[in-house]
Amino acid sequence: MIENSELAIGIDLGTTNSAIAVWRDGKPELIPNALGSYLTPSVVSIDERGQVLIGDAARSRLITRPQETAAAFKRFLGTEKTYQLGKTRYTPTELCALILRSLKDDAEAYLGTSIKQVVISVPAYFSDQQRKQIHQAAELAGLIAVRLINEPTAACLAYSLHETHERRFLVFDLGGGTFDVTVVEHQDGFVDVRASAGDNQLGGEDFTRQLAEYVIDQLKVNPSDLSLNDMAKIVSACETAKKQNNSDFTISLADPFNRSFSLTPFQLEEIWKSTLLRLSQPLRRALSDARISTEEIDELIFVGGATRLRQVQQLATRLIGRFGQNTLDPDLVVAMGAATQAACRLRDKAVEEIVLTDVCPFSLGIAANRDGQTDVFSPIIERNTVIPTSRVERFNTAYDQQTKVRIALYQGERFWARENIFISDFEIEVPANHAGAEAIDVRFSYDINGLLEVDVTILSTNTTIQKVIDRTPVGMSDEDKRASHERLAKLKSHPRDKLPNIALTEKLNRLYEEKLAHERQMVEQLILHFTQALESQHEQTINHARKNIEQQLKMWGFH
Template structure:
């Protein structure tokens, strides 16, 4: 069985193509969104999803979230007695989604189509691929999130030629893509974005406002991670409230003292102006790269939870001179589109034959040196071979030549990026090529071939000697089955929560968080509610536990406000 997975910064989701339609897969809590959070409980048990996210404020040093932003980097997070890379934390989320899918479908899930931001580079894509393998999945394809969203909007069913601009502002990343359908082919014309811009950055503005308001009171605690996580939770609530209200109030308890700040929508929007301005350049670049004017677009599609903010929707309307399309739930569109792609991979008879192409999100090239007019050389220049937004699979060849007499070898560094100097781009490989002695100017042909799975083949031909050198750009662990198996076994050995207990763990974690967040009579009531619920749990009557948990959440809703994902 193959499923589609949206591995998100804030939330993740899974879906399956079944009975002629894409269907979201509920998790073990009955919800379609699973928070991308991992936590280690006091007894060493690993929690994933809502139970983990509810511990973020109360146990900040034992909980990790928003780790998608660090995919493809060496950054690690310490939880319990070990360090986890971003791909390992992502693998735990993927494994949880896999288990939920197997419970829902009643069969083993072995394959997946996983979505990635369109602007993920080679290292980030390979890290995502490894995360899928560590979770026990064969990753059939990585598909760009905006492309998946276009599939969710039914672009694959259109008979006419059409062009869509997909505007994807999620929790941690911002992507835009121009997607075209013609003659049974869905082609991405351009993709670009900003991997460090998302809803979390808008939350940081609200965090900053509250920190500034209570700077004197919190001076001694300004570096305390627990304080930050408490403010962060209130900022997320306030940002969501400001989607529909003219003001929102951030309330919290710190060291037994209550703090409250009312934020006006106008004040928040003024603070957010620089972030809104950052949304413009990727939009303009995508239009330039595809050589299209806004009026040539059939529709503008919004995806990602952060696009619910009125300030973002107004900005998009101003950019394009018309209102965008938000008819599909922006939190669910990517997972649904991944399921459509999974159905296409499985050649489901309910889907008409459609070919989905993609593009290089970044330019790929080599380092070169150039002779200056005075006779010296400028080194470390970037020479693109495959330009960004080239439709893939693609193969391109460029000719280079030696720059010194009697030169015996050439070192080709292989880079990904858009900067003029290679030091400002991402190094993804290198190879040395022997050349026969002779005068400067010997010809060397370099061919780059890139496919939809992100595999880059480099073929180099030295014309004088006829010597050929081939290199497949791969990551240290990609294709290393022994390394993957060893790391998968280490993750599998971790003590994970029993499936039937997670609902109760999440409820208790929420209760403990609420106890910390309130004072006086409210705190006493919460303490009583926790004690009551624990007493029912001790009775081990499943039906009584279900009723008690429902009552427990309803009581907390009346005190805290409804839960959010």
């Protein structure tokens, strides 16, 4: 079989179902599996002969042979959980690799050529460790994940294809095991991610689980008294009822129970109350981080099979104040977007004008001292900052005659550094002096590929120590590192050093010298406002402030 590295392949590795697509003839094309279906259940089983079963064949065994079948294992990436299937124990990474290999085999049979490089989608809120394991799974499957794209971003890419007018999306992505909310703007060929928030332990599986708990309670049996087979039958019946999503909601149990339970919409709301409540918090945080209101959302897009639930759609509609759309299949749109990103990567002519930006989903910072307290997390790049980016913060020595400073890097949102995810640390030497006398600038520069450069400058000696932390899951080639380094180097000038900002700053200073009394006070307020914008180091904030100030000066007739 001939290998074709120029094929743009995108994969949606889902908790419940997975899909694969190829970019051909100017659009994403879904690839069917051996059974002719575009969706492959993310289920693995081992039969009596030790043969591995994937997809539909394995899903059937969730009821007949649950002890030899694994599902929803993507939820446990980044944990120590393992699965005993037959005589072998598997990690979630290895099980994901089996799904990816099955998708690879289906694609190669369909395309008549071997594939190697792929773009794989992941939940926006996946940690670095979880992303690393996705890369490892791809490698085990004989693939190279050249890019991981966040699932909501992939969906927006699919929806934005061939669009020309400006729109602001809110992507409500509820899959089998994860939930993401992402605010995205489409403008002039730019797909600009404004903010993401989510919950990696919330999805359609939780709705099924709560139904199963209700049924077990109605049967008045102790869950520990149920065999694996009987429990599997209850879960399967609940899953079947959930997918029907009818107003007449009935859970039908076969032998040995032979019972049916009919539920009203009100009863379903009560059963799912806690899970539905958990959906609202990430949504509010994404809007808050994006600094927009629900009225500013143009379109609500549903992604993921669990968004088909009437109760989920009603909740999202109520919170956003508009009806959602799913003109593209919620189960398949992410795979289509991943293939679109693969086409962008290969610079296909049909998508050459699309520019995709993304955000850093977690805050990155260091452990610092605050008011006598040690180990306080001090963010330098805050969550939902558009990447690539470069930010600097100033710190001071903590005690008299201090000669060494430990720079400890963390990722997360917790107040105490130790409660966040540790990344790396290193020590620098500083001149001995009294507490607080030595100032240290710590600059983080973060590349879209995951390359983090840390520049620590000791102001008294003007000495800079640089540490490059390759946070890409499989590492980068020397050539890629050089390219990333060049991109980051361009970001490391403070925005006030950029020509338009220098020009406005000097103009304001001149006007302050020229004017008197009330007019001088007016200019003073503009200087304070622009200084605050510059200190934010946020390009969009600075550009917005500069335009407003220039308009204000023009309106006042100040030249």
